[in-house]
Amino acid sequence: MTLQTLTQTPEAPEAGAARSLFTVRDLRLSFPDLARKPLLGPAPRTEVLKGLSFDIPAGQITGIVGESGSGKSTAGRVLVRLLGPDSGSVLYDGQDIGHLDEAALRPLRRDLQMIFQDPMSSLNPRHKVWRIIAQPLKRYGLGGTKADAIAALGKVGLPPAFAERYPHELSGGQRQRVGIARAIALKPRFILADEIVSGLDVSSQAQVLLLLKQLAREMGLTIAFISHDLSVIRHLCDRVIVLNRGEIVEQGPVAQVFRAPVSEVTRTLLAAIPLPELDAGWLD
Amino acid sequence: MTGSQTHPNTLDVMQLNIALPNGHRLLRDVSLSLRPGEVRVLVGESGAGKSMIGKAVLGILPQNLKVTEGEILLEGQHLNAMTPWTRRKTVAQSAALIPQDPLTALNPARRIGPQITDPLVRIHGWSRTKARETALALLDRVHIRDPKRVMESYPHELSGGMRQRVLIAAAFAPSPRLIVADEPTTALDVTVQKQILRLIRELQQETATAVLFVTHDMGVVAKVSQQVTVLFAGKVMEDAPTERIFTDPRHPYTRALIAATPSYADLDRPFSPVPQALIAELQDDIVRDDARHQGGAR
Numbered sequence: 001m002t003l004q005t006l007t008q009t010p011e012a013p014e015a016g017a018a019r020s021l022f023t024v025r026d027l028r029l030s031f032p033d034l035a036r037k038p039l040l041g042p043a044p045r046t047e048v049l050k051g052l053s054f055d056i057p058a059g060q061i062t063g064i065v066g067e068s069g070s071g072k073s074t075a076g077r078v079l080v081r082l083l084g085p086d087s088g089s090v091l092y093d094g095q096d097i098g099h100l101d102e103a104a105l106r107p108l109r110r111d112l113q114m115i116f117q118d119p120m121s122s123l124n125p126r127h128k129v130w131r132i133i134a135q136p137l138k139r140y141g142l143g144g145t146k147a148d149a150i151a152a153l154g155k156v157g158l159p160p161a162f163a164e165r166y167p168h169e170l171s172g173g174q175r176q177r178v179g180i181a182r183a184i185a186l187k188p189r190f191i192l193a194d195e196i197v198s199g200l201d202v203s204s205q206a207q208v209l210l211l212l213k214q215l216a217r218e219m220g221l222t223i224a225f226i227s228h229d230l231s232v233i234r235h236l237c238d239r240v241i242v243l244n245r246g247e248i249v250e251q252g253p254v255a256q257v258f259r260a261p262v263s264e265v266t267r268t269l270l271a272a273i274p275l276p277e278l279d280a281g282w283l284d
Numbered sequence: 285m286t287g288s289q290t291h292p293n294t295l296d297v298m299q300l301n302i303a304l305p306n307g308h309r310l311l312r313d314v315s316l317s318l319r320p321g322e323v324r325v326l327v328g329e330s331g332a333g334k335s336m337i338g339k340a341v342l343g344i345l346p347q348n349l350k351v352t353e354g355e356i357l358l359e360g361q362h363l364n365a366m367t368p369w370t371r372r373k374t375v376a377q378s379a380a381l382i383p384q385d386p387l388t389a390l391n392p393a394r395r396i397g398p399q400i401t402d403p404l405v406r407i408h409g410w411s412r413t414k415a416r417e418t419a420l421a422l423l424d425r426v427h428i429r430d431p432k433r434v435m436e437s438y439p440h441e442l443s444g445g446m447r448q449r450v451l452i453a454a455a456f457a458p459s460p461r462l463i464v465a466d467e468p469t470t471a472l473d474v475t476v477q478k479q480i481l482r483l484i485r486e487l488q489q490e491t492a493t494a495v496l497f498v499t500h501d502m503g504v505v506a507k508v509s510q511q512v513t514v515l516f517a518g519k520v521m522e523d524a525p526t527e528r529i530f531t532d533p534r535h536p537y538t539r540a541l542i543a544a545t546p547s548y549a550d551l552d553r554p555f556s557p558v559p560q561a562l563i564a565e566l567q568d569d570i571v572r573d574d575a576r577h578q579g580g581a582r
Contacts, residue, residue, distance in 0.1 A: 231548040269474065272478040283485055
């Protein structure tokens, strides 16, 4: 695994150059605000996504960034259809999956995988690692033997011995690798990675990022990578979408957005990141 | 850095060792000092023992951990020599904690107000009125818009950033000489993190409070501290002024930690995890150290 792969991010091709795996237009979503619900009658709705339009190019890593409450996780969850939109279209490979019911979604589920922020709560604590990875494989009729699980572990750089461990016996970084192994074992077309390194310390974070980048390249994966850390996005992603209060304030190839951010929100997010270098005036 | 009689330092930790009951050392001969108004960062990966040092100073180590050797001096007073009761009193008088997770640090069933004022009344012997006035003034100082309302609120009614502000106000209220800040911004968003870091620095500078700041983020290290202690497996790898850590890091582990921190501004700088070979080498050193330490103890 080379360091250079992550350091020298190739310039992303301009929009339109790559085929879009997702084409999202005017995506709107609201949740009922139960805190303000009257005794009788429906709760007023809070608009979380206010008309998002964006593309996720195939074979690229798209970063989605914003503060807490900006709607970045909600938008991601619509892509993998854990949530359905109120209105707007979500074209996946040309097909509008926004309003499909569960039965119609079932054939797509395998292709749309997710890696979660907190690996402790997303790995069954009573199952050994190999079963955690093998169960979805079995579910989709793709095998599901211990050997399959060990092969997936190998891809994320964990030795076969880890197959017999339980999640609590792993470090945070190792758990997150298991989460990645479970997702990639299904050979999906798309992975949603929601804040997957924010719970890790620096060295594990760097390992997981390098791994994800390498796997994306080897397997031709399309990834949406949600994060609040623009440094991580800059190193990992080809494109970035900046969200603020449910609206897209900026999107484009990372090199362009970082060189000349047009939105005040992007500039604020950039200025908030403590870079590992001396800067006496940063906190003033 | 000796334990001289005229104590200019707020905190001296000397050759501190902490071990499990089975004798396994978790902290290995850690020494550090903190002058009034100084911020020293303890940085390292999880398990390096950085939080443990803060807990040892405050006397809130888990029960199964014991200080086996070493001295902790708070404003020149030997904490180890004190009875538990005197020690608790001394520490409560002059030190405070800003914890990592503001939600677990606040009692969910009680309003914010008494959670700030109770210690001021009970430990510091203030009047209710004085405690309340100080709390209101400090909440205002930490940029909480409606301090009176927040005093009446329950923790769940506040956002993460607000809760952390409340805890910062509570920590600074009794004008402590030392504050232990244990990853106070890890649970927060980057923009909120910056506000909180700024706030801690403002208050700390106004009151010349010494801060022992625990973090794993080399970016935060660069922005908040004057002195840095780099820890690996409970052992000090490097102890240096912050400026030197970033201009001329001497220990390979320090350099590796900096290289593992991503930076959007400097893509030419290598970005890589701490190399396994370095970790193995450092662990070998520690095994040798421990063997020698055991041999010496017998």
